[in-house]
Amino acid sequence: MKNKLKVLRAEHNYTQDQLAKAVEVSRQTINAIEKEKFDPSLVLAIKLARLFNTEIEEIFIYSE
Amino acid sequence: MKNKLKVLRAEHNYTQDQLAKAVEVSRQTINAIEKEKFDPSLVLAIKLARLFNTEIEEIFIYSE
DNA sequence: CGATAATGTCAAGTTTGCTTGACATTAATT
DNA sequence: AATTAATGTCAAGCAAACTTGACATTATCG
Numbered sequence: 398m399k400n401k402l403k404v405l406r407a408e409h410n411y412t413q414d415q416l417a418k419a420v421e422v423s424r425q426t427i428n429a430i431e432k433e434k435f436d437p438s439l440v441l442a443i444k445l446a447r448l449f450n451t452e453i454e455e456i457f458i459y460s461e
Numbered sequence: 462m463k464n465k466l467k468v469l470r471a472e473h474n475y476t477q478d479q480l481a482k483a484v485e486v487s488r489q490t491i492n493a494i495e496k497e498k499f500d501p502s503l504v505l506a507i508k509l510a511r512l513f514n515t516e517i518e519e520i521f522i523y524s525e
Numbered sequence: 526c527g528a529t530a531a532t533g534t535c536a537a538g539t540t541t542g543c544t545t546g547a548c549a550t551t552a553a554t555t
Numbered sequence: 556a557a558t559t560a561a562t563g564t565c566a567a568g569c570a571a572a573c574t575t576g577a578c579a580t581t582a583t584c585g
Contacts, residue, residue, distance in 0.1 A: 398503070398504065412560080412561060412562090413561075413562065413563095414560095414561075414562095422542095422543070422544090423543065423544055423545075424561095424562090425543080425544075425545085425563090425564085426542075426543055426544080428562070428563065428564085429542085429543085429563095429564090430542095431562095432563080432564090434564095435541065435542060435543090436502070436503050436504060436541085436542080437503060437542080437543095438500070438502070438503065438541095438542060438543085438571080438572090439462070439500050439501060439502065439503050439506045439517075439521060439523075440462065440500065440523060441542085441543090442503045442506075443517075443518065443521075443523045452516070453503075453507075453517050453518070454507065454517070457503060457507075459503075459504060459507050476530085476531060476532090477531075477532065477533095478530095478531080478532095486572095486573070486574090487573070487574060487575075488531095488532090489533090489534085489573080489574080489575085490572080490573055490574080492532070492533065492534085493534095493572090493573085494572095495532095496533080496534090498534095499571060499572060499573090500571085500572080501572080501573095502541080502542090502571095502572060502573085505572090505573095
């Protein structure tokens, strides 16, 4: 799964740490997702979409 | 998190087993999600939304 | 009623998401 | 150049998602 987290975060002027706090996960989790080490849980994906005022599938692109 | 899986599945005339196969998980996983034992992964949520031609947040309702 | 399909549930095990803590690298500021 | 902020990454551990296998209960149907 690909994602546009880093871009969205930049557009909204958040550091990884600030974003982590805003969605209540650790900074390492945000970093790992940006680096596509793993995918977020559904709850985290929802929180991120809401924070950035967009749809989950605008952030997370899944093919197949 | 609440969800409308059971209703959607009924509307589309799927058995739990058929749905499980359609989204490539076990029947028990579908059952557990319907019974709200746990939430699906993001990938599974996306597959379900696509199969039912709807949005993730139309199926999975998260508050807070 | 009796058979079969569908659903519910439990246990045990694997994988994945996420945590804390630590430290190294890179970018920004002074 | 030196300090600080931000990011990258690793390890160890816990929790949640998901698996297989088994069996019990509830619907459906001949």
